[in-house]
Amino acid sequence: MxxxxxxxxxxxxxxxxxxxxxxxxxxxxxxxxxxxxxxxxxxxxxxxxxxxxxxxxxxxxxxxxxxxxxxxxxxxxxxxxxxxxxxxxxxxxxxxxxxxxxxxxxxxxxxxxxxxxxxxxxxxxxxxxxxxxxxxxxxxxxxxxxxxxxxxxxxxxxxxxxxxxxxxxxxxxxxxxxxxxxxxxxxxxxxxxxxxxxxxxxxxxxxxxxxxxxxxxxxxxxxETYGQDTVRVSVEGNGYDPHTIDGVEKVTDFGRFQELRITPETDTQDLLSALMRCGRVTHFELARPSLHDIFVRIAGPDTQETAEQTTPLEADDA
Amino acid sequence: MRRIIVVAVREYQAAVKTKAFIISILAMPVFMGGGIVVQTFMRDRVDTTDKKIAVLDQTGRLYDAVAEAARERNETGIFRGEGEARKKIRPRFLIEQAEVSSDDPARTVFELSERVRNDQIFAFVIIGPDVVKPGDDPTRARVAYHSNTPTYDDFKNWAAGVLNRHTQQLRFQAVDLEPEVVQEATQRVPVANLGLVSLDEEGRITEAEESNQIANMLVPMGLMMLMFMVVMVSASPLMQSVVEEKMQRIAEVLLGSVTPFQLMLGKLLGIVGVSLTMATIYLVGAFFAIHQAGYGQFFPTHLVWWFVLFQAMAVLLYGSIFAAIGASVSDMKEAQNLMTPVMLLVIAPMFVWLNVVKEPLATSSVVMSLFPPATPMLMILRQAVPPGVPLWQPLLGVGLVIVTTMVCVFAAGRIFRVGILMQGKGANIGEMMRWVLRG
The missing domain is CATH 3.40.50.300 (P-loop containing nucleotide triphosphate hydrolases)
Incomplete structure (x- = not known):
């Protein structure tokens, strides 16, 4: 090649x-x-x-x-x-x-x-x-x-x-x-x-x-450009609400886990401590943003449009 | 060039292989031939039941003549064939004498009418007293034929002939004129329609041939109608096929392999092939049919190449317009609307052809036949009328049509290029003009 x-x-x-x-x-x-x-x-x-x-x-x-x-x-x-x-x-x-x-x-x-x-x-x-x-x-x-x-x-x-x-x-x-x-x-x-x-x-x-x-x-x-600003977490506990934690910009809930996007200045260690205060942390993963996520970041925040992008098969069959 | 030919071959096959094409090819001769067969068949299939007619003759001098003529007709005039094959093909007219039944003339007519309604008689005739000698009032010469079937006029026409003949004889006798003398004096002067005379190889002056008026009209008309039909049958489906390619989204797939201009040109060549196939079938068919019928000398052999040339150009000219329309609309309904003005152009020669045939060399005929959209049909029409037209005219016509066709194909190509990928909405004439000018 x-x-x-x-x-x-x-x-x-x-x-x-x-x-x-x-x-x-x-x-x-x-x-x-x-x-x-x-x-x-x-x-x-x-x-x-x-x-x-x-x-x-x-x-x-x-x-x-x-x-x-x-x-x-x-x-x-x-x-x-x-x-x-x-x-x-x-x-x-x-x-x-x-x-x-x-x-x-x-x-x-x-x-x-x-x-x-x-x-x-x-x-x-x-x-x-x-x-x-x-x-x-x-x-x-x-x-x-x-x-x-x-x-x-x-x-x-x-x-x-x-x-x-x-x-x-x-x-x-x-x-x-x-x-x-x-x-x-x-x-x-x-x-x-x-x-x-x-x-x-x-x-x-x-x-x-x-x-x-x-x-x-x-x-x-x-x-690389979009950086390591994504963390996948799973936390057990009644007092857990990721929206309230400092440094979290966006939360995408996938059910079994949540994907958190953090501000560039947020330290992941601080985030982990904050999460541990909320409940029992069962999963904590530093993730690269998916292409899907990057796409939505650019073309969002129109959720209607986002839904269309992510389900092309249904959209086309309709 | 390869791509144009590949597109043309597909277009040709798609058109020729359809049932619609085969049906339309067969339809014309079947309809025409079938019409003749049905007419021949139906001619002898008339109702031959006897028709009883009452005649009230107030002159007292015509009834016998009518009755005698009817008897003679019933014996000899209603059969065809001889001996065993003799067959009755017309009804007998049974004449009976009616009498005045009341002092009131209207009452008599009413009673006769009642007999018709009761199916006792088929119709009745009242010959007024002054029919033979009406004097200054022409209405008194009138004979009244009453029936309940006004569209059946066989008896009326027959009776009119018999009554006129005998009334005239009676009138001649009244003034002592011999019928033979009258016949001689009133003989018609026929006017023959002859061609020109010329010298043969040995320098002798030839005899003028009597020209056949029917052939002189029918041959040009036939050629023009054939061209019209071939153009319609082959060129207008092009629009459908372009609309199909657009609506079913085939166009852009094709544009991955051919340019819009190549695509359009290929399609045009395809339908020119279709039209030539049709024209060949019909011309060869007509040639044999005319020869078979013994009118071979009327087949316009010298015009076949002109016909083919003009027809191919007409198909290109109109085909390119249809293709442009097909490319700029979004469905067939819109296409039909845009078709109307083009159709007027196509059928325009039909409105003027009779004048052109009668005076093919008149200035108006020359000018009309050099108007490019009408040239193919009107020029071949004029060429087919003896003695033809000066060679420069069809040549100029061909030149003008070529230029017009090229302009049309070029303009249509530009409209086609922009329009073929437009979805959802059709273009109006203004937009189409803009595409043509800007490219």
């Missing part, structure tokens, strides 16, 4: 729609062979950024530039890039194999049959190969769309919320497939609302909020 080469290189680009600024002086560099996760609340500019990388949208005129695979000007229709948009659909009347053949031909893949068979087999779609799309379940259709994006062995794969709407089994199958793409040398950019997936899979995490970049780096570096 050569991390010195950038597959996607964005310098201070802006995109406005009418009065609204969707993406504001954004810069980004995606190293070759990495998995880059885009996170951010709905409407924060993820899809717009991905569409600009795809050249479906052009950034506003200005000093900024976008280089993708070393090229500054190219069509959206680049055979070296595979794209799975957030808004996706398939021709209902076509059969699965016909559709995959159509996309393979669009990408200029000549000998597509082994590739199609390989992917159908791998994603457990062999039985559906000759079915019409209208007869497929939502999850199956999504897997077909995923195949259509990666069939031609693109060097760069851009997936806009690829796991949304999938059951855990299919999520695992697709996640394994994405990791495999990277093993074969492809660079993968995907956006997700699932912080767990982002934490587990991504080499780099990029968060955009209200059109601006707010996080960009490895999970470790991000957690």
């Amino acid at each position: 050569n991390k010195s080469v950038s597959v996607v290189d964005i310098e201070t680009i802006t995109k406005t729609f009418g009065q609204q600024t969707a993406v504001d002086s954004l810069s980004l560099s995606v190293p070759e062979g990495s998995i880059y996760g885009f996170i951010g609340p709905n409407g924060s500019g993820k899809t717009t950024t991905l569409r600009m990388i795809m050249r479906i949208y052009h950034p506003d005129p200005g000093p900024g530039r976008i280089r993708v695979l070393g090229e500054e000007s190219f069509d959206a229709a680049n055979d070296r890039i595979g794209y799975l948009p957030e808004e996706r659909g398939l021709y209902k009347k076509m059969r699965v194999r016909e559709i995959l053949r159509f996309y393979a031909e669009l990408k200029g893949l000549r000998d597509f049959k082994p590739a199609v068979d390989g992917w159908l087999d791998r994603l457990d779609l062999m039985d559906a190969a000759n079915k019409r799309v209208e007869a497929l379940s939502k999850g199956m259709a999504q897997k077909v769309q995923f195949i259509s994006a990666v069939l031609a062995q693109p060097e760069l794969v851009i997936l806009d919320e690829p796991f949304t709407g999938l059951d855990p089994v299919n999520t695992d199958v697709l996640r394994e497939a994405v990791l495999d793409l990277r093993r074969r040398g492809a660079t993968v950019i995907f956006s997700t609302h699932d912080m767990g997936v982002a934490e587990k899979m991504c080499d780099f995490i990029f968060m955009i909020f209200k059109g601006r970049k707010v996080l960009d780096g490895t999970l470790e570096s991000i957690q």
Whole structure:
């Protein structure tokens, strides 16, 4: 893996729609062979950024530039890039194999049959190969769309919320497939609302909020930035109320334990003493903030919105 | 180019493989052929029960003639075929003499009417006393035919012929005119519709051919209607397919592999292929049908290539407009609203075609046929009317249509690019114009 080469290189680009600024002086560099996760609340500019990388949208005129695979000007229709948009659909009347053949031909893949068979087999779609799309379940259709994006062995794969709407089994199958793409040398950019997936899979995490970049780096570096200000505790005792303790900024109750965020100047030893005065401390752990927590810190405190972010499956199925 | 062709092939297959396409291809000949078959079949399937008609002849001079004519018709005029195959195809008219039953003329008419209502007779005729010699009042020459089935006019038409013939004879006799003399004096002068004469290879002047008025009208009209139909059947589904791609979110997936312009161009080429398939089927079908019927000389062979060219351009022109509409709306209902003005353009030639056929070389016809949206249909119409048009006109027409088509495809491409990813709301004409100008 050569991390010195950038597959996607964005310098201070802006995109406005009418009065609204969707993406504001954004810069980004995606190293070759990495998995880059885009996170951010709905409407924060993820899809717009991905569409600009795809050249479906052009950034506003200005000093900024976008280089993708070393090229500054190219069509959206680049055979070296595979794209799975957030808004996706398939021709209902076509059969699965016909559709995959159509996309393979669009990408200029000549000998597509082994590739199609390989992917159908791998994603457990062999039985559906000759079915019409209208007869497929939502999850199956999504897997077909995923195949259509990666069939031609693109060097760069851009997936806009690829796991949304999938059951855990299919999520695992697709996640394994994405990791495999990277093993074969492809660079993968995907956006997700699932912080767990982002934490587990991504080499780099990029968060955009209200059109601006707010996080960009490895999970470790991000957690480092947000410091060790999180403590997980479990205390038995009637007089225990973590809100009353000095130095505690925020309490998130998980039932079996509480996650406390403390101010930078608070000494964890002082906190432990204060907790011991309240009751019997059964658990005390210095924790790194989870990505979820960091996300909520940035995009909160709107709890309504937070709820949406944390349950993407339900939100999308509704 | 590869991507455009891949899109075009898919579009073509998606259109041609549907049941709707096969049905619409078959529908026209089936309807036309079926119509002829049904008409032929129904012609002899009329009610042949006898029709009893009462005739009240107040002149006293016409009843016998009517009765005699009816008898003669019943014996010879209502059959088809000879010998064994002889078959009755018309009802007999049984004539009976009616009498004045009351001093009040209205009472007589009422009583006859009652007989019709009671199904004793089918209808009755009252010939007024002054029919043969009405003097200055034309209403007194009128014969009254009363029936309860006003749409059945076979007897009325037959009786009118018989009564007129005999009344005229009686009138000629009254002034001592021989019927033969009258016939000779009133013979009609026919006017023949001839083409021009020219020299043949040996320098002799050819005879003028009598031109076939029906063919002269039907061939241009047929070509224009065929083009209209092919454009409608192949171009308007393009809008549906673009709306489908938009509504079912297929568009952006495609845009990962093709540019919007390539996508639109591919779709356009696909439907041009569809239209050419349809036109080929119909032209070949018409060619054989016309030859089979023995009218081979009327098939406009010299215009086939012009037709194909104009038709392909018409499909491109209208197809690009339909694609732009499809890309800028959010559902079919909005699309229908925007369609209306375009449809007016498409059917505009239908409003003027008769004038153009009658005077294909008039300035107004030339100008109308050079108006690009109407050129494909009106130019082929004018070309099909003998003796055709000067070559520069269709050439200029093709040039203008190419320029217009290119502008339309370009503008539609820009509208398509912005519109195809817009969800939720449709664009108005103003917004579409802005997309075209700003890109």
